[in-house]
Amino acid sequence: MNLLHIAWRNMQQRGLATILTMFSMTLGVSLVVLVLSLSWIITESFDRNSNVGYHMIVGAKGGSLQLALNTVFYLSEPIEVIPYEEYLELMPGAEARPNEIKKIGGLVADPERKGLFCEYTNGGFAIPVCLGDYFGPFRVVGTTPAFFTSLRFGPASDQEYQFQSGRNMLDYSEENGYFEAVLGAQVARQQGKKVGDKIKTTHGDPEGEGHGQEFTVVGILAPTGTPNDRAAFINLEGFYLIEDHARAFEDKSNPDAEKESVGRNETVQPPRLPLEKRDLTAVLVKAGDPIFAVSMQRPINKRLRVQAVSPVDEITKMLGMFITPVRAAFLALTVVVCIVSAISILVSIYNSMNERKRDIAVMRALGARRDVVVLVVLLESLLIAIGGGVAGWFIGHGIGVAYSGTIQRNTGITVGFFNTMTVYEFWLVPGLMLLATLAGVIPAFVAYRTNVSQNLGS
Amino acid sequence: MLDIKHLTKSFSLPDRTRLPILDIPSFSIATGEQVVLIGESGGGKTTLLHCIAGIMAPDKGSIKIEGIELAKLSEAGRDRVRAAKLGYVFQTFNLLHGFSALENVRLGMTFAHGKHDLKRAAELLDKVGLGNRLHHRPAALSVGQQQRVAVARALANRPKLLLADEPTANIDPANQQLIIDLIRDCCRDEAISLLLVTHSLQVAEQFDRVEKLDQINQVHADC
Numbered sequence: 230m231n232l233l234h235i236a237w238r239n240m241q242q243r244g245l246a247t248i249l250t251m252f253s254m255t256l257g258v259s260l261v262v263l264v265l266s267l268s269w270i271i272t273e274s275f276d277r278n279s280n281v282g283y284h285m286i287v288g289a290k291g292g293s294l295q296l297a298l299n300t301v302f303y304l305s306e307p308i309e310v311i312p313y314e315e316y317l318e319l320m321p322g323a324e325a326r327p328n329e330i331k332k333i334g335g336l337v338a339d340p341e342r343k344g345l346f347c348e349y350t351n352g353g354f355a356i357p358v359c360l361g362d363y364f365g366p367f368r369v370v371g372t373t374p375a376f377f378t379s380l381r382f383g384p385a386s387d388q389e390y391q392f393q394s395g396r397n398m399l400d401y402s403e404e405n406g407y408f409e410a411v412l413g414a415q416v417a418r419q420q421g422k423k424v425g426d427k428i429k430t431t432h433g434d435p436e437g438e439g440h441g442q443e444f445t446v447v448g449i450l451a452p453t454g455t456p457n458d459r460a461a462f463i464n465l466e467g468f469y470l471i472e473d474h475a476r477a478f479e480d481k482s483n484p485d486a487e488k489e490s491v492g493r494n495e496t497v498q499p500p501r502l503p504l505e506k507r508d509l510t511a512v513l514v515k516a517g518d519p520i521f522a523v524s525m526q527r528p529i530n531k532r533l534r535v536q537a538v539s540p541v542d543e544i545t546k547m548l549g550m551f552i553t554p555v556r557a558a559f560l561a562l563t564v565v566v567c568i569v570s571a572i573s574i575l576v577s578i579y580n581s582m583n584e585r586k587r588d589i590a591v592m593r594a595l596g597a598r599r600d601v602v603v604l605v606v607l608l609e610s611l612l613i614a615i616g617g618g619v620a621g622w623f624i625g626h627g628i629g630v631a632y633s634g635t636i637q638r639n640t641g642i643t644v645g646f647f648n649t650m651t652v653y654e655f656w657l658v659p660g661l662m663l664l665a666t667l668a669g670v671i672p673a674f675v676a677y678r679t680n681v682s683q684n685l686g687s
Numbered sequence: 688m689l690d691i692k693h694l695t696k697s698f699s700l701p702d703r704t705r706l707p708i709l710d711i712p713s714f715s716i717a718t719g720e721q722v723v724l725i726g727e728s729g730g731g732k733t734t735l736l737h738c739i740a741g742i743m744a745p746d747k748g749s750i751k752i753e754g755i756e757l758a759k760l761s762e763a764g765r766d767r768v769r770a771a772k773l774g775y776v777f778q779t780f781n782l783l784h785g786f787s788a789l790e791n792v793r794l795g796m797t798f799a800h801g802k803h804d805l806k807r808a809a810e811l812l813d814k815v816g817l818g819n820r821l822h823h824r825p826a827a828l829s830v831g832q833q834q835r836v837a838v839a840r841a842l843a844n845r846p847k848l849l850l851a852d853e854p855t856a857n858i859d860p861a862n863q864q865l866i867i868d869l870i871r872d873c874c875r876d877e878a879i880s881l882l883l884v885t886h887s888l889q890v891a892e893q894f895d896r897v898e899k900l901d902q903i904n905q906v907h908a909d910c
Contacts, residue, residue, distance in 0.1 A: 230793045230803055242785030591781045594742055595840070596770020596798035598763050681742040685781060 232601065236608035239588070243581055247613065250577035254617025254665055255624060257570030261563045261657055262625025266649040268559045273642050274454065275544065275552055281513075282386040283354075284522035285537045287311070287319060287529060288511035293536065297543035300358065300511045302456045303368040307360050313507035314338075315535050318345040319355035319514055335504030349525040352517030354379040359468050360510040362430040362440070364461040367416045369430045371468025374398055377411065380513070382455050390457075395424035395448030398464050401498050402447075407466035410444035414452040415459050415638065422446055428461065432473065442471045454642045469502035560653065567661040570617075574610055575668035582675045589676050590684035603673040610669025614662040622658060688880045689716040689739065689848055694748035696734055708734050709745070710905035714898075716848070721871060721881040723891045726900030732884045735900070736850045739882070740773055741765035753847055770799035774841030774879070776851040776870065780833045782825040788812055788836045789821040792843050799844040811839035815869055831862035835869065842873050849874055851883040855890065867893065 240247040281301055288296045289309030298304040314337065317326045323343040330340045344350075356379060359371035370376075377390040377397045398409035412422055422428060427443040444463050452458055468474060514537070516522040522539075529537040589602050597605075626646050629636075633644040696709040708731040716722050726732050737743035739750055741757050742765075750757045752772055757765055769775075774795075782791050792808040812821055815835035817828075825833050834854060841849055851870055855863040867883075867890055874881040883894070891897050 230790060230797050232797070234790075235794070235797070238783075238785045238790065587781070588783050588785075591783060592794070592798065593766070594740065594769070594775055594777075594781070595795045596766055596844075598766045598798075600763075601798065682737045685737075685742075685777065 232605055233608055233612075235592075236605050236612060239585070239605065240609055240612060246577055246581060250574055251613050251617040251620070253573040253577075254570050254613060255621040257566050257573075258618045258621025258658060258661060259625035259628070260566050260621075261661060262622055262654065263628060264559050264563050264566075265651055265654050265657065266625065266629045266644070268556050268653075269649045269651050270636060270642055270644065271552060272556065275548055276384060280382070280384055280386045281540045281544075282381040283356075283513045283515040283540070284519065285514045285516075285526060285529075285539055286511050287315065287355075287514055287535050287537045290534065290536045293538040294543050294547065296511065296536070296538050297540050298547070299360065300513070301540050301544065303360070303370070303460055307510045310508035310510060311512075311535050313357075313504055313509055315532075316355060316357045316509055316512050318347075319350055319512050320344050320347060321350035321353055321355060321517070322347055330504065333501050333504050333507075335506070337504050346525050346529070349516050349521040350514060353515035353521075354513075355515075356380065356513040357465060357509045358511050358513060359465060359474075359508070362432055362468075362471070364412075364416065364428055364430050365420050367413070367420075368460050369468075370460050370462045371465045372462055373465050374400060376462065376513075377450075379515075382453050382457070388453075390453065391451040392448045393451040395446070398447055398462065400464070400466065405445045405447065406499060407464050407470060407501075408442065408444045409447045409464050409467065411448040411450060411462040412446055413450050413458040413460045413462075416461050417446075417449040418638065422449075424449060430461070430463070430471070440471050440473075442467070452637060454637075466501050469507060475502050475506040563653075563657055567657065567664055570661060571664040571668040574613055574665045575671055577613075578606065578610055578669055578672040579675065582672050585676075586679050586684040589679045590681045593679070593681040594685055599677050602676045602679070606673040606676045607666060607669045610672075611662075611666045614665035617665070618658060618662040688718040688720070688753060689714075689882070690749075690751040691715065691739075692749040694735075694738065694750065695746045696731070696738060696743070697746055707906045709738070711735070711748070711903050712905060714903050716880050716882060718847070718880055719875075719878045720896065721874060721894055722883070722896045722898055723894040724882060724884045724898045724900055725886065725888070725891050726884075726904075728886075730900045731904060731906070732900055733852055735904075736775075736852050736882070736884060739848075740775055740850060741769050766798075770795070771844060772847045774844065774846035774849040776834070776837050776841045776849065776854045778853040778856045780825075780830075780837045780857075782833055782836055782840075784825050787822045787824055788817055788828065788839075791825070791836055792840045795840050795843045804843075808839075808843060811842055812836070814873065815839045831858050831865065834858055834862075834866050838866065838869055838873065842877070842879070845877060846879055848880045848882065851881065853884055853886065855885065855887065863887070863890070 286296055286300045288300065289311050291308035295305050295308055299307050317329055320326055320329060325347060326344040327341050330337055354375060356372060356375050360368060362369035374397050382388050393414065398411050401407055402409060410428055424446055426446045428446060429439055429443055431439045444467060450457065516525060526537045529535060592602055629644045629649055630646055636642060636644050691711055691714040694709055694711040697705040697707040699705050724732060734743065738745045752768060755768060760768065783794065786794065789808055789812060792811060793803055796802060796804055809821060812818060815838055817832060817835055820828060820832065828836065854870065855866050858866060885891060
């Protein structure tokens, strides 16, 4: 019979107290694991979103954080709009601007020249987005099909958007004209929409006035774990054709420029909203080379109406402002939980010491040295710590796995048994178990000091 | 085997004076000898056994067990001597209630040398008539059976000296003789010296050597 066996028997003898103490330890560890998992999910969610897949957002001058929040996370309201001509300057390739002008038609200055920043974006992309409408509680994003073909997402910005059903919207289709929509996974689920359904948007806020224009859902995105799961995407051309979305003709782009009217050379498709009536919320820009992103930012910011902000910088700033303190609070909470669990073990074993003094005295009378009885008491707290710790670890991760479906639907993040483990867990859970074991030191000291002669007859 | 010289022991009182309990000029037991010690309650019999067992330090004097001077040993050293050379049967049995009869017997072995002589533990329990109760816990045993387990436990490490502190005091008369016979027979079989403390003259009469504490203890002799 070894000391571990003796410790185990002592624990069995105090069965209920042992189980309750172990349960307290289990709760403590599972709470620590859950808090750390939650912290991981939040961080992972922001990490995923910080890799937005483009270098900069070009939008109206104003608060840079608001522009990033609005464009990346669809939070807050758009600051202001920018003229469509700004997007023309950013389109990649020398032919892109004149071609787009010919395709749309309207009043524009110098229609034949190339875009000012087309060399920078050549090899990259510029994707226009228009915000302001809602579908239920979700933001509506007016954009082009390039949003899903050029943009990538994920930690390495290398994952292509997949459709769980349907297809990407088209710039124009015979069947639906300019009025096609793609729904994020969460939007489709919560609004109960499927491919082929019609949706209508509301203006300004979720409770706002409804637009009469219907869009046909042609695709539903697979979950991405990005804010795009919570957005409804409609064709930019369709967005412009919604009532009240056209700018009343008032040339804000560049009053000094001499403008000329360009007629549309396309006769097959129905007319689009002319250039002078188009505004945008922002343009998502990926430069042909990351170094260009830095060099083009300055000249863009010198322009009258627009600014270029780096979403990564803004998100990192936001992480520093909000997420880091939240994570610190979580960690502080786990430390408190650790201490409470350790104290519960201390109290449980310490309270048992009075009734165990006779047993300790008997062991000593049988030849057990003081350090042996100390070891037995420490082994008891170690067994409680290991038992409670392992059970708590499994329960904590088990709860995460049990709710993985809900978490994935809401955040797109897959929660498995092991993938939520962080470096903190490698320290905190064994640390908690060590702390719980050390909680046995005080009772062990009582055991050490037990007077054999006095307690033998009691 | 056991040699005591000029042993004194006193306890401090709340008024900071000291109450003398033991003052034994000389006392010894030969190897294999069986001695019964009788005396009144509060006379210091248990204190003497605790001093011999090394779980209580005397004020002065010498206690030698097989020539080993206890006073010269550290506490851990005394623990080792107690585990290896002494067996102790308590008046109140002092079995550990969370352990089975077999585990109680093996407990002493664990502390003595760490070896788990399961065969000897089972044989001892068989010898005391509990071969069919090896895995019963103390609560499932009668009082007499519990004391028999305690006897088996005291013998587990093949001690050189067995100290028995009123082993029949809490046992019904029918079982008292059984326990005394058991202790004496076991000690005889394994050439173990025995120092048995009792109140019972009926028990004392069975021993060749009967010592009265008030005769060997100067504290009471002076009173």
